[in-house]
Amino acid sequence: CRPVWTCAPYQLPGGPGLGDHIVGSESNAVTYYNSAVGARTNKYGDFLDVCCALLGRVPNAGLHLDDNRRGQILFRLADDVPEVLRAQEMLAHVLGHYVGKAARSAIPVIDGLPASTTLDSQKAISAATAASGGVALFHAVGVTPEAPDLETALGGQDPVRVEVVDMETLRKARDDLSTAAPGPLDMVALGTPHFSFTEFARLADFMKGQNVASGLTMYVSTSRHIRELAAQKGWVEDLERAGVQIIVDTCTYFTPAVRGAxxxxxxxxxKWAYYAPGMLPVEVCFGSLEDCVRSAVAGEVRRDESLWRGRAA
Structure with a gap:
């Protein structure tokens, strides 16, 4: 048994592969393993997961079975969604938030994401769909391993319904993630789920030559494993010198480290935007990673709206 204390254990070495039967309980991890990895797990509650570990067996039911992994609801990105936006990690968060609410506990199939969609974006969709809904598995056509094409993702059957997700829908979903109007900032919270190595690389690049504004707190949550990898690159030292606080093994929407938030x-x-207002006395503004850096440096909310204008008719 190796304790790791992370909500993103899939970022650690030696994980499961396609078709492996595993036991997961953390919501985003269950969805990520099922979707991005193609491993098989249901959402197991506390103690049942321990029982499975002791026995070395899982119930022959639910998402462990082929027939229960077929996509059910098709979400198709509309033509007015620009290609440049489809490639953004921010789009993954927003789309995941919408899909989770609409699909609830059904299995969604997302059509229209680029084949180059990153694992960080798949992590974002996993977390968002599991937070706003009860999604434990999604398929992204041409992206996730069990969805090389639409027919395979749907298991050769017709979807129970089809939703076309256009720019108006995405803008509404994005706005739904903010409970506060733009203005002076008190805190920036990154790393839900835990920050990855590639996210640290991007953050370190964005923060070069800049510092967090005086009086503002900027947190990054991650695992101790990823923090060590980032430290080896010199990113942790650079970020901490710039005023970024890096915390490990927990999350900033309930940790005692930010009780004063x-x-x-x-x-x-x-995910953070969805949960935090109910757990902390805060109002939330949602934006991209680059938006968050720009805002942390300025001390006030600054967002690039250009990507959300859609494709010209």
Whole structure:
């Protein structure tokens, strides 16, 4: 048994592969393993997961079975969604938030994401769909391993319904993730689920030559494993010198480390934006990672709206 204390154990070495039967309980991890990895797990509650570990067996039911992994609801990105937006991690958070609410506990199939969709974006969709809904598995056509094409993702059957997701729908979903109007910031919260190595690389690049504004707190949550990898690159030292606080093994929407958090908080995480207002005395502004950096440096919310204008007719 190796304790790791992370909500993103899939970022650690030696994980499961396609078709492996595993036991997962953390919501985003269950969805990520099922979807991005193609491993098989249901959402197991506390103690049942321990029982499975002791026995070395899982129930022959639910998402462990082929027939129960077929996509059910098709979400197709509309033509007015620009290609440049489809490639953004921020789109993954927003789309995941919408799909989770609409699909609830059904299995969604997302059509229209680029084949180059990153694992960080798949992490974002996993977390957002599991937070706003009860999604434990999604398929992204041409992206996730069990969805090389639409027919395979749907298991050769017709979807129970089809939803076309256009720019108006996405803008509404994005706005739904903010409870506060733009203005002076008190805190920036990144790393829900835990920050990855590639996210640290991007953050370190964005923060070069800049510092967090005086009086503002900027948190990054991650695992101790990823923190060590980032430290080896010199990113942890650079970020901490710039005023970024890196915490490990927990999350900033309930950790004692941020019990004093109040006021207006900015995040790039749909999951954090969804949960935090009910767990902390805060109002939330949602934006991209680059938006969060720009805002942390300025001390006030600054967002690039250009990507959300859609494709010209």
């Amino acid at each position: 109040t006021g207006r908080v900015m995040t790039n995480s749909a």
